[in-house]
Amino acid sequence: xxxxxxxxxxxxxxxxxxxxxxxxxxxxxxxxxxxxxxxxxxxxxxxxxxxxxxxxxxxxxxxxxxxxxxxxxxxxxxxxxxxxxxxxxxxxxxxxxxxxxxxxxxxxxxxxx
Amino acid sequence: xxxxxxxxxxxxxxxxxxxxxxxxxxxxxxxxxxxxxxxxxxxxxxxxxxxxxxxxxxxxxxxxxxxxxxxxxxxxxxxxxxxxxxxxxxxxxxxxxxxxxxxxxxxxxxxx
Numbered sequence: 257x258x259x260x261x262x263x264x265x266x267x268x269x270x271x272x273x274x275x276x277x278x279x280x281x282x283x284x285x286x287x288x289x290x291x292x293x294x295x296x297x298x299x300x301x302x303x304x305x306x307x308x309x310x311x312x313x314x315x316x317x318x319x320x321x322x323x324x325x326x327x328x329x330x331x332x333x334x335x336x337x338x339x340x341x342x343x344x345x346x347x348x349x350x351x352x353x354x355x356x357x358x359x360x361x362x363x364x365x366x367x368x369x
Numbered sequence: 370x371x372x373x374x375x376x377x378x379x380x381x382x383x384x385x386x387x388x389x390x391x392x393x394x395x396x397x398x399x400x401x402x403x404x405x406x407x408x409x410x411x412x413x414x415x416x417x418x419x420x421x422x423x424x425x426x427x428x429x430x431x432x433x434x435x436x437x438x439x440x441x442x443x444x445x446x447x448x449x450x451x452x453x454x455x456x457x458x459x460x461x462x463x464x465x466x467x468x469x470x471x472x473x474x475x476x477x478x479x480x481x
Contacts (some may be wrong), residue, residue, distance in 0.1 A: 260412075298397070299413070299456075299471035314472075346412045355460035355469055360412025363431050 260285070260361035268367045275334040279347030288330035289348040289354055290314075290322060299346065307314050314355065329355050337368045372456045387444045389475050391457030394438050402433060402440045405456040407474070413456060416444070428470040444477075452479045 261365065263278035289304040291314075301314030303322040311322050319341060323331040330349075334341055344365050348358040374392040381387045384402035393402070401420050417424055419431040419440070430443040444451055456474040 264416070289469075296473070298473035301469070301471075348412065355401050355418070355458055357403075357415045357418070358405075358413075360414065363410070363412055 260347060260349055260359050262345075262361040262364050264364050265362060266365050266367075268369065269337050270369050271338055273337050273368075274335050275366065275368075277332040277334075277345055277347075277366070279303075279330045279332070279349075279361055280328055281330075281349040281359070282283070282328065283349065283351070283359070285349035285359075286352050287350045287356075288321075288324065289350075290330065290332045291346045291348065292316070292343040293346060293363075294343050301369065302332065337366075339368050342366060342368045372470070373459055373472060373476045375455075375457050375472070377473065378478065380478045380480060381447055382480050383448055386448055387447050387451070387477065388477075389442045389444075389455055389457075389477065391442070392423045392439045392440055393457070393459045395457055396437050397461065399461045400437075400459050401461070402431065402437075403460075404429070404431065404442045405458065405471070407454045407456065409453075413454075413471070416455075447477075447479050449479050449481060451477065453477060 258280045287306045290302045291299045293299050300316050305311045305324045321333045344363050346363045347361040350356045350358045403418040404416045406416050407413040417429050417431045421433050424431045432441045454474040456471045
């Protein structure tokens with residue numbers, strides 16, 4: 257079974273703090289994704305990566321950056337957290353690109369005060 | 370990237386068959402149709418994927434007409450545990466730059 261783990265289930269940070277959300281997958285998948293999910297807005301893609309050190313912007317990259325130094329790990333960084341970044345963050349991985357099956361982690365609920 | 374349209378919400382009763390239809394009028398030749406299910410406080414999980422006609426697995430069936438401009442996810446004899454959000458996605462499996470758009474999905478509520 258594919259396992260995607262995220263570093264925290266719940267996280268509370270203050271405005272202006274730098275926040276790191278970590279995601280690790282154990283199936284040697286090429287592609288990794290970061291989404292955020294907000295009530296009424298569905299899942300929105302922030303960034304994705306199809307190879308180590310590669311990254312592509314999704315639909316809402318503003319205020320975020322990512323890092324992929326190793327194949328199994330994809331980090332989402334909030335350089336200076338703001339209250340409008342309070343959300344559920346979901347990481348996913350897939351073997352191939354496009355609509356190949358994505359496997360999701362349990363999510364991190366981030367609250368920025 | 371083909372855009373999809375699906376109902377915002379649906380209600381049904383335990384034991385009934387539920388059909389959720391998704392419209393994707395500008396689907397491309399290489400596009401596949403994929404459905405995900407999401408329970409509260411969990412990430413989405415893959416249910417079924419198809420290209421044309423009919424696909425069936427242990428969870429659901431997917432019906433795709435010849436013109437492929439729509440698809441229908443069919444859940445047989447639903448139970449309360451099928452209450453979830455269902456997402457329809459369309460895209461090219463071979464194009465790694467083809468960004469998946471989950472949208473808002475269909476919120477299915479199963480009543481006892």
